[in-house]
Amino acid sequence: MTKPPHDSVSSAAFSGEPGRIARFVSGKILMAKSPKQYLTLVFSNPFNWLLAVVLAIGIPLLIQRYATGLGSVTHGSQDYPWGLLLGFGLFGMVPLSASGFLLSTAVEIFGRHDLKPIERLALLNGLLGYFFAVVYLLVDLGMPWRLTYPMFVSFGPAAVLFLVAWHVATYLSVQIGEMIPAFAEWIGWDRGKKFIKRITLGLTIAGIILSTLHQGALGALFCYAPGKIHPLWISPEFQWIHFFCSSIYAGLCMVIVVSTLVAFFLRLRCDENFKNSLDRITITLSRGAAYAMVTYLVIKLVALAHDQEWGYLLTGWGGYYVSEMVIGVILPLVLLTYGSRHHLIPMLRIGSLLAVLGILWNRLNTVILCYNWKLHQEIPHFKEVWLVLTILAIYIITYRFILYRLPVLFTWKESDRSNNPAR
Amino acid sequence: MKSIRFSRRRLVTISLAGVMTGLLAPLQRNARGSDFPGYTESKGVLVDLTRCVGCRTCEAACNLENQLPAPERPFNDMSIFNEQSDHLRRPDDKAFTVVNRYDSGSSVSPVYRKIQCNHCQEPACLTSCFVNAYTITAEGAVLYNHQVCVGCRTCMIACPFSVPAFCYSSAFSPQIMKCNFCYPTRLVQGRPPACVEACPRDALTFGERAELLRIARQRIKRNKGRYINYIYGENEAGGTSWLYIAGVPFNEVGFDEDIPKQPIINYVKDFLAIVPMVLTIWPGLFAGIHLLVKRRATAIDNDPKLAESDHDKTAA
Ligand code: SF4
Ligand code: SF4
Numbered sequence: 001m002t003k004p005p006h007d008s009v010s011s012a013a014f015s016g017e018p019g020r021i022a023r024f025v026s027g028k029i030l031m032a033k034s035p036k037q038y039l040t041l042v043f044s045n046p047f048n049w050l051l052a053v054v055l056a057i058g059i060p061l062l063i064q065r066y067a068t069g070l071g072s073v074t075h076g077s078q079d080y081p082w083g084l085l086l087g088f089g090l091f092g093m094v095p096l097s098a099s100g101f102l103l104s105t106a107v108e109i110f111g112r113h114d115l116k117p118i119e120r121l122a123l124l125n126g127l128l129g130y131f132f133a134v135v136y137l138l139v140d141l142g143m144p145w146r147l148t149y150p151m152f153v154s155f156g157p158a159a160v161l162f163l164v165a166w167h168v169a170t171y172l173s174v175q176i177g178e179m180i181p182a183f184a185e186w187i188g189w190d191r192g193k194k195f196i197k198r199i200t201l202g203l204t205i206a207g208i209i210l211s212t213l214h215q216g217a218l219g220a221l222f223c224y225a226p227g228k229i230h231p232l233w234i235s236p237e238f239q240w241i242h243f244f245c246s247s248i249y250a251g252l253c254m255v256i257v258v259s260t261l262v263a264f265f266l267r268l269r270c271d272e273n274f275k276n277s278l279d280r281i282t283i284t285l286s287r288g289a290a291y292a293m294v295t296y297l298v299i300k301l302v303a304l305a306h307d308q309e310w311g312y313l314l315t316g317w318g319g320y321y322v323s324e325m326v327i328g329v330i331l332p333l334v335l336l337t338y339g340s341r342h343h344l345i346p347m348l349r350i351g352s353l354l355a356v357l358g359i360l361w362n363r364l365n366t367v368i369l370c371y372n373w374k375l376h377q378e379i380p381h382f383k384e385v386w387l388v389l390t391i392l393a394i395y396i397i398t399y400r401f402i403l404y405r406l407p408v409l410f411t412w413k414e415s416d417r418s419n420n421p422a423r
Numbered sequence: 424m425k426s427i428r429f430s431r432r433r434l435v436t437i438s439l440a441g442v443m444t445g446l447l448a449p450l451q452r453n454a455r456g457s458d459f460p461g462y463t464e465s466k467g468v469l470v471d472l473t474r475c476v477g478c479r480t481c482e483a484a485c486n487l488e489n490q491l492p493a494p495e496r497p498f499n500d501m502s503i504f505n506e507q508s509d510h511l512r513r514p515d516d517k518a519f520t521v522v523n524r525y526d527s528g529s530s531v532s533p534v535y536r537k538i539q540c541n542h543c544q545e546p547a548c549l550t551s552c553f554v555n556a557y558t559i560t561a562e563g564a565v566l567y568n569h570q571v572c573v574g575c576r577t578c579m580i581a582c583p584f585s586v587p588a589f590c591y592s593s594a595f596s597p598q599i600m601k602c603n604f605c606y607p608t609r610l611v612q613g614r615p616p617a618c619v620e621a622c623p624r625d626a627l628t629f630g631e632r633a634e635l636l637r638i639a640r641q642r643i644k645r646n647k648g649r650y651i652n653y654i655y656g657e658n659e660a661g662g663t664s665w666l667y668i669a670g671v672p673f674n675e676v677g678f679d680e681d682i683p684k685q686p687i688i689n690y691v692k693d694f695l696a697i698v699p700m701v702l703t704i705w706p707g708l709f710a711g712i713h714l715l716v717k718r719r720a721t722a723i724d725n726d727p728k729l730a731e732s733d734h735d736k737t738a739a
Binding site: 162239 | 515547550551552554572574576577579580585591592593594596679681683694695697701705706712
């Protein structure tokens with residue numbers, strides 16, 4: 001097996017010398033396996049077969065969408081301009097990816113170094129979540145090649161979406177900056193790491209600002225449709241706080257869910273430090289999430305009282321609203337509170353999963369179900385559902401690819417550079 | 424101590440940076456507030472539902488004027504009214520305007536209603552657009568520019584009347600389609616829109632908006648019992664250029680009576696107002712917290728009594 005020599009890896013990544021690139025590919029990308037060994041390994045996992053099936057149907061659908069228009073893979077509805085692609089991909093993914101800014105704030109600003117072992121996972125979760133939210137957007141936008149128009153061509157600075165576009169773009173770069181240390185360790189690029197270390201505080205604070213604003217802005221977008229969304233799901237004065245506040249527990253719970261998956265399926269990539277501190281960290285994160293949930297519930301109640309919407313609670317929509325609150329927020333809150341008091345890790349993990357699903361449910365309700373509630377309802381086209389799954393599959397593959405290679409779940413030791421830990 | 428002084432300097436830098444970005448906060452250029460009285464020369468159309476007989480001539484005229492694709496069924500095919508159940512027709516990517524029939528409980532004969540862009544005085548579509556694809560002319564026409572449109576469809580979400588439609592079937596130049604008040608072909612020369620000119624029953628009246636409001640009030644007053652005493656569009660969504668009077672309650676003929684009586688942008692102002700605050704206050708606030716936490720940690724580290732503390736020095 002070709003193993004990259006000790007200190008030439010960094011140049012291997014950049015130089016054009018074919019031998020070195022080959023060594024970089026086999027050593028880093030294929031994790032010191034031959035292509036054949038690597039493929040055998042990939043297809044020995046049944047989950048990969050499932051992903052392959054999703055992609056086998058999804059990629060042609062994606063081609064169809066770009067060749068023949070959005071209407072060929074969705075209902076092309078004039079009444080429901082935003083469907084599952086945005087409802088799940090943008091409005092769902094972004095709150096679940098608040099993890100990056102939450103954990104970097106906790107560690108870098110509040111000095112909670114006990115959370116350090118999970119910081120990189122949270123950052124990666126944030127970066128990938130935002131990146132794939134943009135991918136979903138690129139599938140859904142009518143003219144994706146004009147994605148940068150609001151930055152360079154034509155400006156509508158008074159529009160909420162203008163703010164979202166700018167902030168998501170800037171925040172994506174901030175998150176890339178925050179992930180550079182892990183990447184730099186992997187390819188052996190010390191200067192990159194040192195540089196980021198110097199500007200960490202600035203990056204973190206930029207992350208807080210941008211996150212507060214665009215998480216809130218995603219909610220504020222619906223203030224443009226005060227009369228179209230069911231009153232229980234829209235409250236113009238509070239919408240941005242609702243979205244921001246719920247993104248806090250969404251991000252924290254998502255980290256718990258991802259770390260659970262990782263601890264079960266990627267155990268070999270986790271170092272002792274990560275494994276040993278995971279239970280303690282799960283409890284800490286759960287407590288934080290529970291606080292955010294209480295705040296969220298209180299603001300929800302304030303909004304109900306402020307808009308005088310008690311009457312709606314007695315209708316069928318009210319029942320649906322209450323069930324969203326109970327299953328998506330109150331039940332997870334109970335599980336997280338009880339579980340963190342009695343140190344019941346499985347309970348915390350189930351509670352977090354429920355909260356994550358609750359967030360998705362809430363966002364889909366706001367975007368699709370309770371939007372145009374006075375009109376007919378629409379069930380998403382199966383091709384649109386499949387497209388959502390396809391992007392999700394690519395997200396999972398990318399996520400796993402990085403976790404296998406970059407020092408996210410383990411702390412990088414210099415010896416790792418010459419001897420990439422095999423699976 | 425050295426590190427703390429350094430952080431303090433950094434605190435100032437960061438706060439300054441915050442103020443700078445604050446200056447870049449959304450300019451509330453388009454957010455004109457509800458006290459805006461409207462352009463004086465603002466034009467409009469008064470639609471009298473009691474006069475409309477559902478002949479669909481306006482639909483045909485609009486199709487011709489704007490060179491839209493030929494309809495699936497000819498415009499003189501009235502059977503189209505019979506087939507609408509819960510999915511009433513609406514303006515879409517192939518038709519800027521449609522006429523629907525309603526069987527109102529308050530009237531023995533059916534009532535017809537023409538739907539098109541109402542050309543709001545403070546259009547939600549315009550204020551929600553992040554690439555400024557919409558403009559409003561001095562005459563009150565709300566126009567869309569397909570050259571900068573990205574296809575995000577926020578305007579469709581924002582329009583309280585659900586007017587803008589998207590060409591989902593086009594892969595390479597999908598655009599928003601909506602009534603343009605015949606601005607490019609007629610209004611710019613002071614001529615009335617094609618649909619108005621085509622109407623054989625005088626159901627559509629073109630004129631200055633202020634004058635139309637006067638006419639509407641007069642008609643309501645002079646013909647006791649013929650009209651409901653309400654002008655739809657006078658205040659809806661902050662006021663629209665197209666105004667409606669009818670002989671039956673508006674909610675019985677498909678008008679949404681829950682549309683706010685103020686411009687849609689007013690609902691977004693709360694959020695827009697916090698943006699500069701967050702941009703300016705957050706940097707100093709969090710840098711300050713960081714400084715406090717760090718100073719406390721340093722104090723603990725330097726305290727010999729706490730040498731055994733479990734504070735994680737390696738991670739700091
Ligand atoms: S009716 Fe809708 S599309 Fe027309 S100007 Fe008003 S907001 Fe814009
Ligand atoms: S004003 Fe012109 S574009 Fe608008 S509905 Fe009438 S004919 Fe069509």
